Amino acid sequence: MRLHRLDLTAFGPFGGSQSVDFDELSQAGLFLLHGPTGAGKTSVLDAVCYALYGAVPGARQSGQGTTLRSDHALATTRTEVTLELTVAGRRLEITRQPPWERPKLRGTGTTVDKAQSWLREHDAVAGAWKDLSRSHQEIGEEITQLLGMSREQFCQVVLLPQGDFARFLRADAEARGRLLGRLFDTQRFADAEKRLAERRRAAEARVREGDAALLADAHRMQQEAGDAMELPELAPGEPGLAEAVLSAAAVARSTARERLTIAHSRLSAAESAHAAADRALADVRELARLQRRFAEARERAVRLQERSGVHQEAQARMERARKAEAVAPALELREATEAEHRVATEAKARARGLLPDSFAGAGPAGLATAARRAAEELGGLESGRRAEQRLVELGEERAGLDRQERADEEALREAEGWLADWDATRADLQSLIESAQEAAARAEQLAVQREPARRRLDAARMRDQLASDTEEAHQRVLDSGKRALAARAHWLDLKEQRLNGIAAELAAHLTDGEPCAVCGATEHPAPARKIAGHVDREAEEHALADCRRAEEQHAEAERRLGVVREALAAATAEAGDTPTGRLASEAAELEQQYTRSRRDASALHAAHEELRRAEQERERRLADRQQAAVRSAARLTRRETLDHERAILERELAQARGGAASVTARAAQLERQVALLTDAADTARAAEDAAQRLKDADARLSDAAYRAGFDTPQEAAAALLDSAAHRELQRRLDDWQSEEAAVRAILAERDTAAAAQQPPADLEAAERTATAAAQCLRDTASARDWAARCCAELDRLSARAAQGMRQLAPLREEHDRVARLAALTAGTSADNERKMRLESYVLAARLEQVAAAATVRLRRMSAGRYTLVHSDDRTGRGRSGLGLHVVDAWTGRERDTSTLSGGETFFASLALALGLADVVTDEAGGVRLDTLFIDEGFGSLDDQTLDEVLDVLDSLRERDRSVGIVSHVADLRRRIHAQLEVVKGRSGSTLRQRGVTGI
Numbered sequence: 001m002r003l004h005r006l007d008l009t010a011f012g013p014f015g016g017s018q019s020v021d022f023d024e025l026s027q028a029g030l031f032l033l034h035g036p037t038g039a040g041k042t043s044v045l046d047a048v049c050y051a052l053y054g055a056v057p058g059a060r061q062s063g064q065g066t067t068l069r070s071d072h073a074l075a076t077t078r079t080e081v082t083l084e085l086t087v088a089g090r091r092l093e094i095t096r097q098p099p100w101e102r103p104k105l106r107g108t109g110t111t112v113d114k115a116q117s118w119l120r121e122h123d124a125v126a127g128a129w130k131d132l133s134r135s136h137q138e139i140g141e142e143i144t145q146l147l148g149m150s151r152e153q154f155c156q157v158v159l160l161p162q163g164d165f166a167r168f169l170r171a172d173a174e175a176r177g178r179l180l181g182r183l184f185d186t187q188r189f190a191d192a193e194k195r196l197a198e199r200r201r202a203a204e205a206r207v208r209e210g211d212a213a214l215l216a217d218a219h220r221m222q223q224e225a226g227d228a229m230e231l232p233e234l235a236p237g238e239p240g241l242a243e244a245v246l247s248a249a250a251v252a253r254s255t256a257r258e259r260l261t262i263a264h265s266r267l268s269a270a271e272s273a274h275a276a277a278d279r280a281l282a283d284v285r286e287l288a289r290l291q292r293r294f295a296e297a298r299e300r301a302v303r304l305q306e307r308s309g310v311h312q313e314a315q316a317r318m319e320r321a322r323k324a325e326a327v328a329p330a331l332e333l334r335e336a337t338e339a340e341h342r343v344a345t346e347a348k349a350r351a352r353g354l355l356p357d358s359f360a361g362a363g364p365a366g367l368a369t370a371a372r373r374a375a376e377e378l379g380g381l382e383s384g385r386r387a388e389q390r391l392v393e394l395g396e397e398r399a400g401l402d403r404q405e406r407a408d409e410e411a412l413r414e415a416e417g418w419l420a421d422w423d424a425t426r427a428d429l430q431s432l433i434e435s436a437q438e439a440a441a442r443a444e445q446l447a448v449q450r451e452p453a454r455r456r457l458d459a460a461r462m463r464d465q466l467a468s469d470t471e472e473a474h475q476r477v478l479d480s481g482k483r484a485l486a487a488r489a490h491w492l493d494l495k496e497q498r499l500n501g502i503a504a505e506l507a508a509h510l511t512d513g514e515p516c517a518v519c520g521a522t523e524h525p526a527p528a529r530k531i532a533g534h535v536d537r538e539a540e541e542h543a544l545a546d547c548r549r550a551e552e553q554h555a556e557a558e559r560r561l562g563v564v565r566e567a568l569a570a571a572t573a574e575a576g577d578t579p580t581g582r583l584a585s586e587a588a589e590l591e592q593q594y595t596r597s598r599r600d601a602s603a604l605h606a607a608h609e610e611l612r613r614a615e616q617e618r619e620r621r622l623a624d625r626q627q628a629a630v631r632s633a634a635r636l637t638r639r640e641t642l643d644h645e646r647a648i649l650e651r652e653l654a655q656a657r658g659g660a661a662s663v664t665a666r667a668a669q670l671e672r673q674v675a676l677l678t679d680a681a682d683t684a685r686a687a688e689d690a691a692q693r694l695k696d697a698d699a700r701l702s703d704a705a706y707r708a709g710f711d712t713p714q715e716a717a718a719a720l721l722d723s724a725a726h727r728e729l730q731r732r733l734d735d736w737q738s739e740e741a742a743v744r745a746i747l748a749e750r751d752t753a754a755a756a757q758q759p760p761a762d763l764e765a766a767e768r769t770a771t772a773a774a775q776c777l778r779d780t781a782s783a784r785d786w787a788a789r790c791c792a793e794l795d796r797l798s799a800r801a802a803q804g805m806r807q808l809a810p811l812r813e814e815h816d817r818v819a820r821l822a823a824l825t826a827g828t829s830a831d832n833e834r835k836m837r838l839e840s841y842v843l844a845a846r847l848e849q850v851a852a853a854a855t856v857r858l859r860r861m862s863a864g865r866y867t868l869v870h871s872d873d874r875t876g877r878g879r880s881g882l883g884l885h886v887v888d889a890w891t892g893r894e895r896d897t898s899t900l901s902g903g904e905t906f907f908a909s910l911a912l913a914l915g916l917a918d919v920v921t922d923e924a925g926g927v928r929l930d931t932l933f934i935d936e937g938f939g940s941l942d943d944q945t946l947d948e949v950l951d952v953l954d955s956l957r958e959r960d961r962s963v964g965i966v967s968h969v970a971d972l973r974r975r976i977h978a979q980l981e982v983v984k985g986r987s988g989s990t991l992r993q994r995g996v997t998g999i
Contacts, residue, residue: 045966093120114444225255327708333697333701422618433604446593474561
């Protein structure tokens with residue numbers, strides 16, 4: 001990537017338009033960006049980053065949107081940044097304009113224009129620029145893909161912020177891991193660790209579930225086996241659980257089979273006893289039944305003899321009823337004919353009662369003649385009824401026309417009133433739409449400011465919390481330091497006491513004839529003796545261990561203090577010195593303004609819809625007014641036609657009504673008269689016919705009674721029985737005969753008569769014996785069933801437990817394998833001697849590459865004295881993998897990078913930044929970075945070291961690179977001829993450029 005040109009307008013401290021020609025500055029390979037503090041040196045780098053990614057670096061991200069705009073710019077000048085560069089062999093031009101609050105073109109107040117972006121590419125063949133995209137998202141994806149770096153990586157490897165790398169040199173392994181993880185994107189390795197941990201937990205859960213199911217089956221087997229089975233005292237997941245459960249189940253199954261064999265023997269004996277008792281009970285029951293049968297038959301014979309007279313009377317009554325059945329048809333005919341005659345007579349009387357008195361003596365023929373005359377008159381009124389119906393329809397149509405006229409007049413008045421207010425209504429809706437549009441613009445502007453305000457508030461709260469944590473951590477450092485000093489003093493005291501009494505300790509191992517380990521003598525006439533309170537080796541080693549633990553705790557407390565201070569510095573850089581309460585109130589006010597603007601802007605769609613509906617309503621009312629005029633003319637013509645037809649019908653109906661109120665009323669009178677006369681004639685004829693049929697039925701009834709042997713028809717009617725009485729009498733006669741035959745048959749049975757001669761049967765004693773035998777059989781059968789069920793259930797549960805054990809074996813193997821891998825990648829396994837996580841292992845490899853690349857430049861900057869090396873040693877009880885040491889060639893010792901001086905730290909961090917840039921560039925796919933910027937830090941170098949550093953930077957030209965140094969050190973202006981100076985003024989900053997040939 002090579003920068004060619006940068007154009008700024010109203011950006012940061014630059015109130016007007018400024019331009020930077022990087023091609024001219026890059027001719028020397030090394031150029032200087034200098035100016036007084038606060039002039040805007042860093043803003044030039046911000047503009048480069050903003051043009052590429054649409055955002056500025058690091059903590060300055062809060063400077064988005066309208067806050068990127070210069071306070072010195074004119075109200076009519078829009079903020080704009082244009083960058084021309086070559087990347088991946090393509091020459092591109094990127095133009096970005098942040099959101100802009102400008103004066104309205106009409107009226108007063110301001111409105112907000114949205115952010116805009118352009119991407120163009122130079123066509124070398126055509127010699128012209130062609131547009132590629134105007135989408136923020138497409139441009140961002142295209143630039144990120146071409147550069148192969150995110151904005152954070154670009155700011156780290158191209159802008160080279162030296163303060164960050166100085167902190168990187170002094171940071172602990174955790175802080176280095178966070179930075180390297182962002183640059184090299186090792187999240188996939190952390191995800192692999194997380195995935196393995198999740199798989200380990202899932203496998204462990206499945207194993208525990210399998211063990212729990214196995215243990216549940218064991219509990220069920222224990223419930224079935226009772227005291228014949230003892231469960232192992234093991235929890236799910238513990239080794240040996242399955243084998244112990246299966247062994248206990250085998251013992252329980254053996255015991256259950258022995259109990260089943262004993263139950264079968266007892267059941268066989270009980271079945272034999274029960275069969276004998278049942279046979280004896282059956283014999284006694286049969287004897288008792290026959291004795292009861294004979295006694296009951298004797299009692300039934302006595303009762304039949306007592307009821308013999310009643311039986312003879314019933315036989316005679318049945319004989320008379322059979323004779324009377326021959327007269328029954330004649331009786332039924334006479335009763336039916338009499339009922340018909342009575343009904344006909346009553347109908348005749350009702351019909352004559354409805355006629356006028358003039359028809360009182362008329363016969364059926366006269367009544368029929370009068371009905372025909374009335375019907376003929378009714379037929380002549382049909383045309384009059386049609387004319388009367390038409391007159392009613394004409395009246396209804398005329399009333400409908402009047403209603404339509406009144407409705408049209410009301411609609412016309414309403415439409416005229418609505419149309420008169422149309423101009424005012426449209427103006428109100430237009431004003432509402434404009435207000436909603438302005439609210440939407442304000443909401444979009446406030447949305448850009450919300451997130452930076454939230455981040456700054458969160459950082460302020462974190463700053464306050466970390467300030468308190470820093471004090472606590474500092475106090476813990478002091479306390480742990482005191483404890484470490486006390487423990488060390490105690491150990492040294494014990495060590496001195498042991499050395500003072502070491503002679504007695506050596507003398508305890510002397511043996512006569514054996515040489516002394518100190519003097520070699522074989523005789524020991526006066527060996528030293530241990531005094532009271534003697535300190536032995538164990539006491540000294542225990543004190544030494546306490547001392548080391550205290551020192552490790554003190555080192556851990558100092559490390560935590562450094563972490564807290566670093567986090568506090570980062571939070572303070574993000575939040576500034578503004579109080580948290582003030583930031584909270586500002587964020588709350590911004591949120592309230594944003595909520596109000598969003599609420600006001602939400603009315604925009606409704607206002608547009610209401611205006612559209614109002615315009616449609618206006619068109620509808622204009623059309624209704626025109627249609628009402630057409631309908632009014634049509635109604636006038638129809639009224640004239642209806643009035644003419646109505647006059648003709650009125651003259652026709654005057655003759656047809658007669659004396660009635662209407663033709664319909666006259667027709668109703670005639671219809672009723674015809675119906676009454678016709679009904680009277682019909683009922684008179686029916687009454688005469690019914691009287692003749694009754695006379696014939698009386699004659700046939702008398703003849704039938706005489707032939708059946710009855711003196712009068714009344715005697716025959718009295719002898720008749722209805723169906724229910726006949727069935728009841730026949731049933732009584734049949735029951736007598738059946739009972740008599742059954743009693744004779746029972747008394748004639750040989751077995752029954754023989755049983756009656758024997759003593760009475762003792763049924764209760766036989767039933768008690770049989771009941772006792774049945775209860776014994778049920779008990780033994782239940783015991784046998786329980787034993788069989790217990791064996792079957794134990795076999796089933798044992799088989800299921802064995803199957804579960806076989807299914808659980810692969811899960812146990814998988815759990816062991818996944819658990820070993822998860823522990824290995826998490827750094828908790830005993831096989832992982834350095835306790836290094838997988839992500840740390842990958843980052844350690846990257847750090848080793850960075851250290852090797854940085855050493856090439858560091859050795860040259862330090863005249864061959866210093867070398868950066870990666871260390872994977874553990875520090876204290878922490879994990880290893882991301883240590884960074886410096887090897888001093890003058891002393892030959894390896895020491896921590898935090899021991900470097902200020903100047904040494906600067907050129908070491910510069911070498912580290914350049915090395916990291918090379919490694920990240922290779923990681924990004926080998927994208928060539930031809931333009932780099934180094935921000936500050938040169939003031940801490942002496943002249944000789946400064947020369948060496950500049951030589952290293954100047955050597956980058958060998959790879960066709962240009963390096964821009966951002967510094968206000970005066971000595972650099974004499975050493976570097978190509979310069980870009982930022983000049984600060986009251987009306988804003990300006991840029992002055994000087995190439996190799998001069999200004």
